[in-house]
Amino acid sequence: MASVSDLELAGMAARAAGRAPRPMIVVDDAHVTYRVYASGKRMSARDSVFSLNALRGGRGLKTVPALRGVTFTASEGESIGVIGHNGSGKSTLFRAMSGLIPPSEGTIWAADRPVLLGVNAALVPELSGENNIKLGLLAMGFTPEEAAAHIDDIADFAELNEFIHHPMRTYSSGMGARLRFAIASAKAHSILLVDEALAVGDRRFRLKSEQRIRELRDSAGLVMIVSHSVSSLRDTCERVLWIHKGELRADGDAKSVIDEYTRWVKQPGQGAVGAASTAKGKRPAMSPAKSSSPRKAPDAARIAEPESVVRAAPPEPIVAAPAVREHDVQQVRLPTFDQLLSGEAMQPVVASDRKHPRTKQRPAREPSVATRPITLPGASPRDAARRERYLRATRDRNRRRIIALAITGAAILIAVAAGAAIALVGVLTHTATLPAPGSMLPEAAPFAVVQVAETAPLTGSGVLLLNDD
């Protein structure tokens, strides 16, 4: 605790002195790829059982890129909101930042271990709420005594009353969220990531927890919040990141990015088409390699409805431009870290124009789009290299899988062979040893006869001998 208050003092002192704030998190071209054991396409029951895919273990080699090159820097004393539609990679970004999921590429630097406060933080469902509190505290590094001392506070804060002694699997989602929030916020952290933690609580609890978050933010160096509630982000954050399809689509002051986002949300068909529409509309932050975009872009052009959207677009930048420019001054500092790291931070802007000669109206429109100056998002010139790396990674993975398969096969063969050998040895030793004690004679006689019969030339004598016996 002492160290945290020290941190707080130091942070406030820095802010008061007007020093350049210290970076707390630097995310440099972070990629996260999930492996999913799924085919990725609809399958009938028969397909899923009999397909070659299923024979290979049903692994359709689905690597889902959840984050594709996100780069930003967050400094102390900031509170940053993160927006984006469902499945855009916000939670993945937070998990990667908190170290729960390693980035498959790129690096994430932090000044402290960031603490993630999320709805997903299910603990052990079979256990009672009280036991879960204790476990959570111990896992966060409390000593048993500290944990025991905090349990009552947390239970009070969560307001679960007698339900605190019920198993957590019986909780409603709101109750679970309360409990998790209460646990996670029990400790002051210098980097706090709040992932929709308050979305499910009732109003009363939300107010209470927002108060708690404010307290935490005051003591924390940096707070980042994922939320779908645009209004609450506008209230609490001065800077907002917009994650779209795993890429950073915009990064700027809260007002302009949120305006941009709400406008995007309201555009007809935007939510449904997703990648294709953005590839056509705004500056494309996502990689153009998506299989859907070449197909859908001509469609959109033919329908010509997006044209009107495009024509309607020019007013947007005019509104957003001043805010952006003033923000640009602030942002100049940010790429320098990237330059330090990659040396090519400023290139994407130039290259992205070159890369999309497909649509004719773009060159005229591109420079005026508001999202462009808001820091560097997609880093498009790296796209080719990135794709190359992905392909290489996929090949590697395939090769590794084949090797694993071969090893498995070999192991099974060896096991079978060993089993057979053991059985053989066992049989041999048994035939040699078991008869030994008592029943030597009766068995030995025909044995000898057969041997004689074999060794003797195949004449009547052998047969005679057998018959004789």
Add this chain to the structure above:
Amino acid sequence: MRAGDGPTKNVADREVSEYVVDTPLRAPAPGLFEVGRRPRFGHYLVEAWRRRSFAFTLAGYRLVGGLLQNRLGVLWIVLKPLFTAVIYGTIFGAVLSDDARPDDWVPYLITGVFIFEYFTGCFTGGSRAITGNAKLVQSLGFPRILLPVSVVAEQAMRIVPIMLLLGILLLVFGIPISWSWLWVIPILAMMSVFNLGVALIVGRMSVWVRDVQQFIPTINRVLFYASAIFFQVDKVFADNPVMLTIAHLVPTYDFIALVRGAMLVAHPAPALAVVAAPIWTLLAIGIGVVYFWRAEARYGLSE
């Protein structure tokens, strides 16, 4: 403290940032470390030790929580192995002829069954230690090694009443009580370490190749027959020194033989088992911890 440079901060800010860095590469600014890297080995173990109470608490809750749903509750800890012993006793008693049975047939059998159950519990539980706790892994940042540890701790808590039951049963079947029974405690402690090593190995493997979990019952079955639970290897392979040596080297057999040696007068442990058991233990724990630690940062990725 904070305004200072990186290394001192990391040392001073013990509470939060001990469990962090592996390689301080080129940090883009002073005081930053890389997130999502496995911590250095020493740090890792220290941090795991600091949070050990998490593992033990989890083990205790799991044990009680899993049993309290049953009417007979904690009694099942004792009832289950008892039933197993009864079943094996009747079946093999009926199948095996009298001269094929070892002396002290029933004590011999139940000792083997109970000790073997300890191994199976850790083995099976270890394979699910990470995959069965995916939510926990993805939401809290603690040293993952604590999950296999908690599995073994849970099984160790189970074995205590079982061993008491075993002692009573042995007395019932006329085995004289003696001071050598106390040897069971260090032997089981050693076996716990061995089990932990195995649980760590299989825990990591099943994260990457889920098929391991399907294969584990087979391995258990094989080990069950290879560990001389209802027969005596010394009799069966009396004329085959090679097979006898191999059979004596099976790790589960070694521990079972040691416990039998301590508790049953008629069945002293073979010398090879006395030597092999500690070696197996060291191998398992050494390989297990390092192998598990090497993937530390990636356990959150499993679906």
